[in-house]
Amino acid sequence: MAETEPSYTWLAQGWSAFSLLHGRIEADIERALERAHGLSVREFSLLEVLSRQHGDVRGHLQMKQVAEAIILSQSATTRLVSRLESRGLLRRYLCDTDRRGIYTDVTDAGLALLAAARPTHDTALRAALDQAATDPTLTSLVRTVEELRVPA
Numbered sequence: 784m785a786e787t788e789p790s791y792t793w794l795a796q797g798w799s800a801f802s803l804l805h806g807r808i809e810a811d812i813e814r815a816l817e818r819a820h821g822l823s824v825r826e827f828s829l830l831e832v833l834s835r836q837h838g839d840v841r842g843h844l845q846m847k848q849v850a851e852a853i854i855l856s857q858s859a860t861t862r863l864v865s866r867l868e869s870r871g872l873l874r875r876y877l878c879d880t881d882r883r884g885i886y887t888d889v890t891d892a893g894l895a896l897l898a899a900a901r902p903t904h905d906t907a908l909r910a911a912l913d914q915a916a917t918d919p920t921l922t923s924l925v926r927t928v929e930e931l932r933v934p935a
Contacts, residue, residue: 804924808911815907820900825863826872827904828853830897833873833889845878846885872896 809824816822822830832852836844844852850860864887867873872893878884889897916925 800920800924804915804921804928807915808908811911811914812904812907815903816900819903820896822896822900825853825855826867827897827900829860829863829867830872830889830893830900833887834894834897836888844887846875846887849887867893 812827813824816824816827829849832849833844846860846864847857849864850857853860853863855863864873864875868875870892871890873887873889875885875887878886912925912928915921
């Protein structure tokens with residue numbers, strides 16, 4: 784049996800720790816959002832992405848852009864958008880200049896739900912990070928997340 788390159792072992796261990804941290808955080812946030820607001824993490828993410836472009840001169844995202852932003856397949860994104868559209872949280876419409884383009888935008892009801900859910904999301908995230916920080920294999924990752932500043 785061939786011996787594994789040590790750098791790959793460390794890389795795999797790092798990836799495993801990152802996956803563990805992500806999974807724990809997502810599960811905790813999912814429970815909190817579902818319990819308090821009837822939202823999944825993906826639904827929250829979709830509303831968040833759409834809220835950032837709402838009212839902008841560009842004003843909308845094509846379905847393909849939405850799928851890329853929330854890291855879902857186009858078919859899964861379409862189902863997710865349909866669910867939120869049926870709840871009145873977002874809307875789809877045809878592009879004025881290209882009738883083949885379908886755009887998605889968040890509604891006022893979607894913005895209101897997002898505003899109500901954001902503190903729940905942030906509280907669950909903080910609690911999940913605090914809990915993960917007690918695990919020695921995750922401490923450095925938690926610190927990295929806490930120090931990360933991403934331009935808006």
